[in-house]
Amino acid sequence: LSVSLIKIYDLQEARALLGRLEYQRGNVEAALRVFDGIDLQAAIQRFQPSLSEKPSSKRNNKLRSDSSNSGSQHAASLVLEAIYLKAMSLQKLGKAIEAAQQCKSVLDAVESIFQRGIPDVMVEQKLQETVSKSVELLPELWKQAGAYQEALASYRRALLSQWNLxxxxxxxxxxxxxxxxxxGGVEASPPSLASQTEGSFVxxxxxxxxxxxxxxxxxxxxxxxxxxxxxxxxxxxxxxxxxGQTSVLAKHFEEVLPGIYPRTERWYSLALCYSAASDDEAALNLLKKSLNKNESPNDINALLLAAKICSSDYYLASEGVEYAKRAIGDDELLDGHLRSVGLHLLGSCLANESKIASSDHQRSLLQAEALKSLGEAFSLDRHNPDLIFDMGVEYAEQRNMQAALKCAKQFIDTTGGSVSKGWRLLSLVLSAQQRYSEAEVVTDAALEETTKWEQGPLLRIRAKLKAAQSLPMEAVEAYRALLALVQAQRKAYGSLKNGKG
Structure with a gap:
């Protein structure tokens, strides 16, 4: 077979055909030995003149050129496919770096042969297939080799060069x-200036x-x-x-054609987007549509989201109570975590509803129910920092300072002291117990661990602690520091706003 092939084709093309045959049979190592004898550079020099030349305007010359071009493309296709299969063989043998280098040589050769890019027409299908497969394979090989910057460069090369994909x-x-x-966990540098079109987004x-x-x-x-x-x-x-661009995301959900998502699923996704963008009214209206008796009235996720939105508004709190009760009403539909979430939201809504209660008696009943719900939620999820914090706040508002102090300390332990609101709660509880010196130590420690930009609430507490201890000059200093921070924040916000304008 090899002798007859050599008579018909030159050595390069014969090796390409033999190697492909071995590869198709699954003899990867044998295919590699055959492919190793192919001189890609010599093949490029041979194919380049006929494939990259401009077409002639004369008819006879055009016919001769087309015939020559077709033959050269076929030969180029064989050799380039051989190098691509060589890369595939190396990949199967676990040699990702060598495979990537071979695959890259295919693309380098194509760019050398087709210096103006691969034309849309008059390109042999097999040659185009080899080019497309190589372009697609190269970044994957670099990733397998752990060469992530090379993978990034290969992806960009694939999308920015003219491969006729x-x-x-x-x-x-x-x-x-x-x-x-x-x-991927790899920080990519911006695309090179050479690939950037003037006026385009980079x-x-x-x-x-x-x-x-x-x-x-x-x-x-x-x-x-x-x-x-x-x-x-x-x-x-x-x-x-x-x-934080959930409003942009909402527009994309709105643009998706009907039928792609069930409409209740689309409404829920849009509600999540609007809620994250602080448009709670739009989010709640969508959830009401979804929870209509003719749609999905028992959708647990929609009920919990509706309750969460209502829990942040005193005047919607009673509505949130109903949503939360519906969510936790069916024990069979809820696992322990979701039931804890539902009880947590129920407690938050009841606590907020109590703040606008029409009588002291009603307020006391709502506060008791709120603590009961929060306690039940805590029994199901003892390590939820948000739940622990809300329990601490509720205990503090009901003047149970020992329980509030315990919750504040537990919140700090659970979060590792990384969340400033825990320190604020602890300081406020200590000051409510008239333990001002301890509250001051806590506040000072929190200020040291908090970035300058987020120190406002802590500075306010420090000023009030100084005033409570009859230290007016030190209180003035604390307020002065707070004022300077507020002015700096306003200035920065104004600059940012003007820059966007």
Whole structure:
């Protein structure tokens, strides 16, 4: 076989065919031995003149050129496919770095042969397939080799160079690149200046670049260029949530065509977006639609979210109580965690409802119910810091300072002292017990552990502690520091606002 092949083709093409045959048989090591004899540089020099030359305007010359071009493309296709299969063979043998180097040599060769980029027409299908597969494979090989910066560069090269990729191939690369940017744990430098078009948006970090790619993928789907992939929306949800752009995310959910998501699921997703964007009214209206008796009245997640939104508003607290009670009403639908969440929200809503109670008797009843619900929630989840904090606040408001003190200390232990509101609660409880010196020690310790920008509430407590101890000059100093911080924050906010304008 080898002798007859050599008679028909030159040595390079014969090796390419023999190597492919061995690879298809599963003889990876034998295929590698055959592929090792291929001189890619020599092949490039041979193919380059005929494949990169401009087409002639004369008919006879054009016919000869087309014939020569077709033959050269076929030969180039064989050799480039051989190097691609060599990379695949090395990958199967666990040699990712060598495989990546071979795959990169395929793309370097293509760029050398087609110096103006691969044309849209007159390209042999097999050659285009090899190029597309190599472009798609290279970043994956670099990732397997642990060479993440090379993988980033390969992804960008794949998307910015003229490889004549079809929509599906390009979509797969864009999705994998966005996933790598989001979860790869590697900080990518901005794209090089050479690849930037004047006036175009240039992403500054991984998150911006991933969001840009995911939005491009969604636009492709809107235009009918690719099939619907729900994971694209999931990744975009994660990315936009990370940077607090949930209002932008809401617009994308609104643009998704009807039928892709069940409408109650769409309403719930939109409600999450609006709630995170502090548009609680819009979020609650969507949840009311979803919880209608003709839709999904027993949707646990929607009920809990509605209760959470209502728990932050005194005048919606009674409505939140009803949502929370509906959520915890069916024991069979709830696991321990969700039941604890429901009881926690019920307690928070009852506590807020008590603040606008019409009588002392009603207030006392609501406060007792609130503590009972919070206690039941705590029995199911003893390590929830938010629950512990809310219990501490409720105990403090009901003048049970010993219980409040215990909760404040437990919150600090649970969070490792990293959350300043725990120190504030502890300091306030100590000051309510007239233990001013201890409260001052706690406040000073908290100030040392808190960034300058977040020291406002602690400085206010310090000033009040000084005043309570009849130390007016020291109280004035604390208020002066607080005023300076507020002025600096206003100035910074004004500069930021003007910059955006």
């Amino acid at each position: 079809d929509d599906e191939c390009c979509t797969r690369i864009q999705k994998r690149f966005s996933v790598f940017l989001l979860y 992403p500054k970090n991984n998150l911006e670049e991933a969001i840009l790619l995911l939005m491009i993928l969604l636009k492709k789907w809107y235009l009918g260029k690719t099939h619907w992939d729900p994971s694209v929306m999931e990744h975009l949800t994660f990315a936009l949530s990370l940077c």
